[in-house]
Amino acid sequence: MRIDVRDLVLRYGETTALDGLTFTLESGKIYGLLGRNGSGKSSLTSVLAAFRRQTSGEALVDGRPVFENADLTRRIGLVRDEGEAITIGTVEDALYFAEGLRPNWDAGYARSLLETFGIPPKANVKAMSKGQRSALGVVVGLASRTPLTMFDEAHLGMDVPSRQAFHDALLADYMAHPRTFVLASHLIEEAAPLFEEVLIIDRGRLVVQEDAGTLLSRGVSVTGPVARVDAFTAGLTVLGARDLGPTRSAMVYGDLDDTRRREAAEAGLELGPVAMQELFVHLTGGPR
Amino acid sequence: MRFPSRLLAANMVFALLLWGLLLVGVALVAAGVAVFGTLTESTWEKGVQLARWYALFVGVALVREYLPMYVAHGMTRRQFGAQAAVTATLFAPFLAVLVAVGYLLEAGAYGLAGLSQTLDRAHMFAEPTHVPLVLAEYMIELAAWLVAGSVIGAAFYRWDGGGLLAVPVGVGLVVLAESAIGTELRLPFVSRLALGLDVPQSPAVTAGLGLAAFLFGLALTWLVIRDVPLRNRPA
Structure with a gap:
C-alpha cells in the first residue's frame, strides 16, 4: 500500500509530536523508521493506522484519508508496545478475535509462530512476561497478513534469539507474501539488514529518507x-x-x-x- | 455490518460461567440458612443483584478492552459502535433469561422442599414464576446498567479523571430505568440512600422509559468514542 504524508501535524496539548512531515512510501518494501525517543515515530504510526486523528495535514493510504476509512483500516496493521491487539484473556482468546477481525488471517501460520516463540496457547496474556507479550504481538502482526504492516518497537522485552527469530520470520513471510512493512526500532544494527529504505525523523520532522544502501554509502x-x-x-x-x-x-x-x-x-x-x-x-x- | 458473533459469544460464555457459579453459591447459602435457621425468602432475588454490577462491568469492558482491540484489528469506531450496540441489545435480554431461569430453578427447589419463595423487594412481578414480567424487569434494569457502564467507561478511557463527570450521568440512566420498573436505586453500604423518580406505572411508560434510558446511554457512548484516540503508554 502506498503512503502519502503531506504537512502532517499532530499535537498533544502544547506538545507538537509531528511538525509538518511530508514524504511518500511506495508499496512493497520494508521501511525502517528511525528516530530518538520522542521523535514522533509512534505518533506517525498511530496516525497511519488510524489509532488517532492528526491535528492537520494529510495521511493518505492508496490516495485516500485513512481515519475511519474501513476499507483501508482493515488492510492496515500496527503492533505496538501497548498491546491492545492482544491483551484479552488467553493467547487463544487473542487469536480467536484476530481470526474473526482480520480478513487475511492465517491460523496455521499463527500456530507455527506460537511454537517458534514458545508461547503456550492457554497462557493468560496479562500474566505473560514482557518478552512473551511482545512475541505474541509479532505473531498477530505477521499472521494478520495486512498489506500494510507496522511494528512499533515490537521487540521490547524479547531476548536476542527471539528477536532474530522475529526478523527471520518477517523476512521469510515478506518473500512469500510481499507487502509493505514499516519497522520502528531503536535496535538499529539488528534491524538494519531488513531495511530497504530508511526514514529518520527527529522532533517530528523528516531528517532523511533514503534507500538503505545509498544511506550507508x-x-x-x-x-x-x-x-x-x-x-x-x-x-x-x-x-x-x-x-x-x-x-x-x-x-x-x-x-x-x-x-x-x-x-x-x-x-x-x-x-x-x-x-x-x-x-x-x-x-x-x-x-x- | 457483520453480526458481532465473536464479541457476543465471548461475553455469553463468560456470563454462563458466572451464572453457574452464582447458582452454586446461592444454593449453598440457601441450604445453610435452611439447615441452621428458617428459610422464608427467595435467596436468588438477593444473589442476582450481582448481575447489575456484572452488566456495568461488561459495559465498561466494551469500551476499555474491546474498542482498542477492534480498532487495532482494523475496525473503525463506527463499525465497532454498531457491533457494540447490537451486542448490548442482545446481551441484556440474555442475562435476563439467565436470571429468570434461576428464579424457576429456585421455585422448583423450594417447591420440592415445601418452602415459600417470598420476594423481599418491589418488582414488576408478584411471583418469580411470572416469566414474561421477570424478563421485562431485568431486561430493562440490566440494559440500563450496561449502558451506564459503557458511558462511564468511555469517559474514563477518553478523559482519565475527567470521566468522573460521567458517573452522575450513569447513575441518572440507572435511576431512570429503576423508576420505570417501579423500584429505586439502592447502593451497597448506603442503604438509607434510595434514588428514584415518581413515575406512573404502566406498561407503556415502563417500556418507553427503559428504552429511552438504553438508547440515550448508547448515544452518549457513541458521542464519546466516535473519534477517540487509542491511548498511548504513559510516558
Whole structure:
C-alpha cells in the first residue's frame, strides 16, 4: 500500500509530536523508521493506522484519508508496545478475535509462530512476561497478513534469539507474501539488514529518507595520521572523529567520487564503511 | 455490518460461567440458612443483584478492552459502535433469561422442599414464576446498567479523571430505568440512600422509559468514542 504524508501535524496539548512531515512510501518494501525517543515515530504510526486523528495535514493510504476509512483500516496493521491487539484473556482468546477481525488471517501460520516463540496457547496474556507479550504481538502482526504492516518497537522485552527469530520470520513471510512493512526500532544494527529504505525523523520532522544502501554509502570513515585526515576532510561534512595516539578516524557524510577515493589512497588513508547506527546518531544531532 | 458473533459469544460464555457459579453459591447459602435457621425468602432475588454490577462491568469492558482491540484489528469506531450496540441489545435480554431461569430453578427447589419463595423487594412481578414480567424487569434494569457502564467507561478511557463527570450521568440512566420498573436505586453500604423518580406505572411508560434510558446511554457512548484516540503508554 502506498503512503502519502503531506504537512502532517499532530499535537498533544502544547506538545507538537509531528511538525509538518511530508514524504511518500511506495508499496512493497520494508521501511525502517528511525528516530530518538520522542521523535514522533509512534505518533506517525498511530496516525497511519488510524489509532488517532492528526491535528492537520494529510495521511493518505492508496490516495485516500485513512481515519475511519474501513476499507483501508482493515488492510492496515500496527503492533505496538501497548498491546491492545492482544491483551484479552488467553493467547487463544487473542487469536480467536484476530481470526474473526482480520480478513487475511492465517491460523496455521499463527500456530507455527506460537511454537517458534514458545508461547503456550492457554497462557493468560496479562500474566505473560514482557518478552512473551511482545512475541505474541509479532505473531498477530505477521499472521494478520495486512498489506500494510507496522511494528512499533515490537521487540521490547524479547531476548536476542527471539528477536532474530522475529526478523527471520518477517523476512521469510515478506518473500512469500510481499507487502509493505514499516519497522520502528531503536535496535538499529539488528534491524538494519531488513531495511530497504530508511526514514529518520527527529522532533517530528523528516531528517532523511533514503534507500538503505545509498544511506550507508554516504557514510565513510577516513582513517590515518591526524594531519592527513584533517587535510583530506577539510570542506567535507564531518560527523565525528576519534583519535588513538597519532591516528584519527573521522566519519564523513556525503558522496566521495572516484577521484577523491584515489586521493585518499595516495595519501595513505584508509576508507571504510560507517554503521547505520553511527549515521543515525550524528544525523539526529549527536548525544543530547 | 457483520453480526458481532465473536464479541457476543465471548461475553455469553463468560456470563454462563458466572451464572453457574452464582447458582452454586446461592444454593449453598440457601441450604445453610435452611439447615441452621428458617428459610422464608427467595435467596436468588438477593444473589442476582450481582448481575447489575456484572452488566456495568461488561459495559465498561466494551469500551476499555474491546474498542482498542477492534480498532487495532482494523475496525473503525463506527463499525465497532454498531457491533457494540447490537451486542448490548442482545446481551441484556440474555442475562435476563439467565436470571429468570434461576428464579424457576429456585421455585422448583423450594417447591420440592415445601418452602415459600417470598420476594423481599418491589418488582414488576408478584411471583418469580411470572416469566414474561421477570424478563421485562431485568431486561430493562440490566440494559440500563450496561449502558451506564459503557458511558462511564468511555469517559474514563477518553478523559482519565475527567470521566468522573460521567458517573452522575450513569447513575441518572440507572435511576431512570429503576423508576420505570417501579423500584429505586439502592447502593451497597448506603442503604438509607434510595434514588428514584415518581413515575406512573404502566406498561407503556415502563417500556418507553427503559428504552429511552438504553438508547440515550448508547448515544452518549457513541458521542464519546466516535473519534477517540487509542491511548498511548504513559510516558
